[in-house]
Amino acid sequence: MSSALELLWAEKYRPKTLDEIVDQEEIVSRLKKFVEEKNVPHMLFAGPPGTGKTTAALALAHDLYGEHYRQYLLELNASDERGIDVIRTKVKEFARSKTPPNVPFKLVLLDEADNMTADAQQALRRLMELYSANTRFILIANFPSKIIEPIQSRCAYFRFKPLPKDKVVERLMYICKNEKVHCEKDALEEIYELSEGDMRRAINILQAAAALGKVTKESVYKAIGYASPSDIEEIIYTALKGDYNKAANKLRKIMIEYGLSGIDVIKSIARALNSKSFSDLPEELKVLLMDYIGEVQFRLTEGADDEIQLQALLARMALLGKRFR
Numbered sequence: 191m192s193s194a195l196e197l198l199w200a201e202k203y204r205p206k207t208l209d210e211i212v213d214q215e216e217i218v219s220r221l222k223k224f225v226e227e228k229n230v231p232h233m234l235f236a237g238p239p240g241t242g243k244t245t246a247a248l249a250l251a252h253d254l255y256g257e258h259y260r261q262y263l264l265e266l267n268a269s270d271e272r273g274i275d276v277i278r279t280k281v282k283e284f285a286r287s288k289t290p291p292n293v294p295f296k297l298v299l300l301d302e303a304d305n306m307t308a309d310a311q312q313a314l315r316r317l318m319e320l321y322s323a324n325t326r327f328i329l330i331a332n333f334p335s336k337i338i339e340p341i342q343s344r345c346a347y348f349r350f351k352p353l354p355k356d357k358v359v360e361r362l363m364y365i366c367k368n369e370k371v372h373c374e375k376d377a378l379e380e381i382y383e384l385s386e387g388d389m390r391r392a393i394n395i396l397q398a399a400a401a402l403g404k405v406t407k408e409s410v411y412k413a414i415g416y417a418s419p420s421d422i423e424e425i426i427y428t429a430l431k432g433d434y435n436k437a438a439n440k441l442r443k444i445m446i447e448y449g450l451s452g453i454d455v456i457k458s459i460a461r462a463l464n465s466k467s468f469s470d471l472p473e474e475l476k477v478l479l480m481d482y483i484g485e486v487q488f489r490l491t492e493g494a495d496d497e498i499q500l501q502a503l504l505a506r507m508a509l510l511g512k513r514f515r
């Protein structure tokens with residue numbers, strides 16, 4: 191493994207065996223049964239990114255064949271390879287290669303199978319049949335609906351779910367402990383919210399925040415280049431109260447500190463206004479603000495000055511805030 195990959199925690203903490211996989215219990219127990227029986231069907235793994243699809247396929251191979259599982263596993267990427275012809279040649283060669291000692295078949299792992307055209311999938315289906323005596327296919331897809339029916343019906347189907355909050359936080363905590371990184375629980379919870387159950391993304395954010403020293407809410411937002419929601423909310427409150435100067439100063443400070451662009455800030459402001467924190471604002475005020483935010487956002491994409499545009503927005507907030515008080 192290259193040293194760059196070793197430095198990536200998401201790779202370093204990829205579970206090696208089925209037992210180490212976090213959550214996805216039903217899937218893991220079905221796969222373990224296949225290992226026990228040394229009998230694996232063709233399979234379709236589907237679900238959102240960073241939920242363990244590739245990990246589960248590799249762990250299955252590890253548990254079936256042991257440490258040296260790589261020689262009995264052909265990894266292909268449907269969108270990398272130059273079409274079905276390359277896949278056909280590689281599978282043909284692989285099917286002829288050495289068979290594992292205790293298991294009567296080898297595994298072909300085809301990632302991003304949902305990126306294949308319907309024609310290529312038809313050809314793939316024939317391949318699966320042709321070589322089913324000594325190979326089993328694991329197809330991985332984000333969108334299973336893009337897999338043609340004849341393939342779906344030949345595969346055992348596994349649906350991976352976004353990982354739940356407690357499991358993600360627990361895993362992040364484990365990593366922090368192992369890496370001897372100081373972390374705050376509410377920062378880990380924030381990471382979970384940002385990652386939406388994608389463990390890869392959660393671990394990547396954790397590592398980026400840890401690189402700034404400690405894992406706190408602040409370092410998390412700094413790492414991903416967002417302003418923290420509480421800072422943005424404070425700026426909006428201050429402006430709506432009519433204290434334009436204070437709001438503008440605070441905004442300038444966090445833009446410099448976090449290295450934010452005007453577009454970053456305008457998006458955070460829009461997100462904040464639509465969140466629970468501002469659910470009590472009069473509807474009409476919110477409509478007027480969102481309308482103006484749209485205008486500012488457009489001007490920024492056209493190259494208008496960040497600072498002046500955002501100051502204009504805060505000024506508008508101060509004026510409207512007074513009118514609605």
Ligand SMILES: Nc1ncnc2c1ncn2[C@@H]1O[C@H](COP(=O)(O)OP(=O)(O)OP(=O)(O)O)[C@@H](O)[C@H]1O
Nearest residue numbers: 200203204211212239240241242243244245389390
């Ligand atoms: N269930 C899980 N348990 C523990 N770690 C996980 C799990 N799912 C994902 N991870 C972490 O996230 C990384 C990426 O996971 P994996 O490659 O399995 O995602 P994937 O589901 O194949 O995503 P994609 O659709 O993007 O290919 C792993 O290296 C591991 O660190």
Ligand SMILES: [Mg+2]
Nearest residue numbers: 243244245301
């Ligand atoms: Mg994957």
